[in-house]
Every structure is written in C-alpha cells, then in structure tokens.
Amino acid sequence: xSIQGTEDIILEVKNLxxxxxxxxxxxxxxxxxxxxxxxxxxxxxxxxSGSGKSITSLSILQLLASNGKITNGEVFYKGDDLLxxxxxxxxxxxxxxxxxxxxxxMTSLNPVxxxxxxxxxxxxxxxxxxxxxxxIRSVELLQLVGIPSPDKRVKNYPFELSGGMRQRVMIAMxxxxxxxxxxxxxxxxxxxxxxxxxILELIKELQDRLGMSVIxxxxxxxxxxxxxxxxxxxYAGQVVEYSDIRTLFHQPKLPYTIGLLKxxxxxxxxxxxxxxxxxxxxxxxxxxxxxxxxxxxxAATDLCRTxxxxxxxxxxxxxxxxxxxxxxxxxxxEVDIYGETRIAKSGGAKTxxxx
Ligand SMILES: Nc1ncnc2c1ncn2[C@@H]1O[C@H](COP(=O)(O)OP(=O)(O)OP(=O)(O)O)[C@@H](O)[C@H]1O
Ligand SMILES: [Mg+2]
Numbered sequence: 001x002s003i004q005g006t007e008d009i010i011l012e013v014k015n016l017x018x019x020x021x022x023x024x025x026x027x028x029x030x031x032x033x034x035x036x037x038x039x040x041x042x043x044x045x046x047x048x049s050g051s052g053k054s055i056t057s058l059s060i061l062q063l064l065a066s067n068g069k070i071t072n073g074e075v076f077y078k079g080d081d082l083l084x085x086x087x088x089x090x091x092x093x094x095x096x097x098x099x100x101x102x103x104x105x106m107t108s109l110n111p112v113x114x115x116x117x118x119x120x121x122x123x124x125x126x127x128x129x130x131x132x133x134x135x136i137r138s139v140e141l142l143q144l145v146g147i148p149s150p151d152k153r154v155k156n157y158p159f160e161l162s163g164g165m166r167q168r169v170m171i172a173m174x175x176x177x178x179x180x181x182x183x184x185x186x187x188x189x190x191x192x193x194x195x196x197x198x199i200l201e202l203i204k205e206l207q208d209r210l211g212m213s214v215i216x217x218x219x220x221x222x223x224x225x226x227x228x229x230x231x232x233x234x235y236a237g238q239v240v241e242y243s244d245i246r247t248l249f250h251q252p253k254l255p256y257t258i259g260l261l262k263x264x265x266x267x268x269x270x271x272x273x274x275x276x277x278x279x280x281x282x283x284x285x286x287x288x289x290x291x292x293x294x295x296x297x298x299a300a301t302d303l304c305r306t307x308x309x310x311x312x313x314x315x316x317x318x319x320x321x322x323x324x325x326x327x328x329x330x331x332x333x334e335v336d337i338y339g340e341t342r343i344a345k346s347g348g349a350k351t352x353x354x355x
Pocket of ligand 1: 020021022027028029047048049050051052053054055056065067068103284
C-alpha cells in the first residue's frame with residue numbers, strides 16, 4: 001500500500017504550526033505536522049498525552065481557544081487551503097463537509113436542549129431541512145447509531161442518557177450531514193469495551209456505506225490496528241513517523257514508535273509484558289534543541305541532540321523524522337533499541353525486527 005500512488009488525497013496538512021500564548025510564555029502545541037488523508041481511508045493519529053493530537057484536529061477545523069493561533073502551514077481540502085477561508089466559509093464547512101466527534105462529549109452536547117433538537121438544528125442549518133423533516137431524520141439517525149427506542153430517546157435531554165448513548169448521539173450529530181471527512185478524537189476511550197467495539201464497527205460500516213474519510217485519534221494501538229489504513233505518530237507537537245498500517249506494525253522505524261508499540265496494550269498480538277518508555281515528554285516551555293525525543297532515545301548521538309531532523313519521505317511515501325535514516329548518521333553500526341538489535345548502517349539504516 002503506497003501513500004503516494006494514484007490515491008485521491010482529500011485532505012493534506014502541510015507543516016502546521018499552532019501556538020498558544022500563556023502567562024509563562026508561548027506553547028508550541030503543534031509544530032511541524034504534515035500528513036495526507038486519502039479519500040475513503042482512515043488515518044490514525046497516535047502519541048502520548050500532550051503530544052498535540054487534539055490541537056492538530058482543532059487547528060484543521062479552526063476551533064482553537066482564544067489564546068491559540070495557527071502561525072504556519074497549509075491545510076488543503078479539495079484544492080482549497082482551509083487556513084485562507086473566512087470564518088463564514090469555515091462555518092459552512094464544519095459539521096457539513098468536515099465534522100468532528102470531540103474528546104469530551106458532555107462539553108459538546110448542550111444540556112438545555114433535547115438530543116432531537118440538537119440534531120435537528122444541524123440539519124436545518126446545513127441542509128435547509130424543514131423542522132418536521134429534520135425531526136424525522138433525527139430519529140432515523142439515532143436508529144442508525146444503534147440507540148434503542150429512538151422515537152422516545154429523541155426527546156431526552158443529554159443527562160437522561162448513559163455515557164455510551166451520549167457518545168452515540170455525538171456520532172449521530174457528526175454524521176447528520178453525510179460529511180466527507182469525520183474527525184474522531186478518542187471517540188471510545190470513556191466507554192466500556194463492548195460499546196467501544198460496537199461504535200468502532202458502526203464508524204466502519206458508515207464509512208463503507210458513505211465513502212467517508214476518517215481521522216481517528218486514539219491512544220489505543222489495538223484500535224489503530226483494527227481501524228486505520230495509515231498512521232501518523234506524534235511526539236511533542238510533531239509528526240515523527242507516518243506510514244501505512246502494515247509497515248508501522250511490522251517495520252516501525254523510529255526508536256519512539258518502537259517504544260510506543262512496546263508500551264501500549266495491543267489486542268492484535270500477544271504481549272509478554274509492557275515496557276514503558278523511560279523519561280517524560282518534554283515540557284512545551286523547554287523543548288530539546290535537536291530531536292525532541294533525543295533525551296529519551298536509546299540510540300541518540302550528539303547529532304540527534306544538537307540538530308532537529310526533518311520529516312523525510314521514502315520511495316513508498318512513508319515518512320520518518322530521525323537522523324538514523326539519513327546519510328548524516330554516523331552512529332553505531334549496530335544499534336540496540338529496547339533490548340533488540342536493529343542494524344543501523346551509516347548512510348541509511350535498516351531495522352531488523354523480531355517475527
Ligand atoms: N488553550 C491552551 N492554552 C495553552 N496550552 C494549551 C491549550 N490547549 C492545549 N494546550 C497545550 O497543547 C499541547 C497539546 O495538547 P493536546 O490537547 O493536543 O494533546 P493531546 O495529544 O490531544 O493529549 P491527550 O492524549 O491527553 O488528549 C499540550 O501541551 C497542552 O497543554
Ligand atoms: Mg486530546
């Protein structure tokens with residue numbers, strides 16, 4: 001599976017940078033995020049807490065808090081750079097062509113309106129439906145997301161629903177206008193495992209039926225393995241590795257990705273034990289000058305500690321931000337990463353992986 005190839009790219013994020021002004025200085029929450037989303041496919045965004053996953057998606061939709069500002073980059077959607085659109089044009093796009101399931105469903109459902117009123121509002125606003133048609137469609141949507149007795153539930157207020165149902169309502173709302181792109185930020189983390197599986201199945205089913213493209217943000221690599229075609233790994237505000245799902249799981253390149261694969265629970269393989277990556281994510285106020293992972297990286301050299309690597313693309317369209325994979329790399333010929341020998345030759349490295 002190649003990312004370049006002939007696939008139709010529906011969204012391309014290029015070198016995105018988002019800064020928050022705070023009392024203690026600027027926070028570069030997103031600082032060099034690039035990825036491509038092929039039409040009809042799912043891209044997963046993974047990375048530790050605070051790595052900038054939510055802010056990346058909120059930047060794409062331009063829904064940042066008032067102290068936040070996009071200071072660089074481009075977000076191409078159907079040939080237009082979204083960052084150049086007016087707020088009015090963006091408003092038409094949000095919820096209509098690009099819609100989002102937020103990380104915290106309670107904060108995005110309005111407690112004083114019934115779920116039917118909220119779904120109907122989106123339909124009346126974006127699809128010019130009459131109140132009556134919008135109400136009928138709301139019941140259909142609740143049914144579509146698997147809510148029992150949708151004709152009764154449509155009249156419920158958010159507090160009358162369980163967490164799993166609220167999440168389904170959020171999904172129903174985000175799908176109300178048949179979006180081209182669905183951005184789902186940890187849509188299932190707060191739910192129990194069975195409901196999680198049902199919701200993932202539902203998103204997949206709708207994707208097949210509607211040809212939607214999905215950006216899926218999650219901590220759970222097992223979920224990534226089951227749902228995504230491509231994965232962008234984020235670290236400290238940057239995309240550090242981007243590849244198709246097979247390559248990511250079978251030939252991860254970055255020491256960080258390898259660490260992440262070993263430290264997070266996966267349901268796709270048997271794991272003897274989880275090994276957390278040593279050390280912590282750098283504070284946004286004290287970013288390392290070189291590679292941001294270098295203070296925690298078992299393979300880091302002086303080059304890594306002093307100069308920031310760029311995101312390089314290989315012949316398959318996969319990307320890595322790591323000195324090991326460049327001609328400049330003069331580190332050990334054999335590098336031991338997390339207890340396994342990976343051969344790293346000067347002038348371009350190869351990873352040798354366990355079966
Ligand atoms: N309004 C804000 N003001 C200042 N800093 C912010 C603001 N919003 C987010 N940040 C900072 O931006 C960085 C990225 O945050 P983000 O929410 O994108 O992380 P995340 O990868 O989604 O984490 P999680 O997995 O915990 O959801 C963090 O350091 C966070 O503290
Ligand atoms: Mg988040």
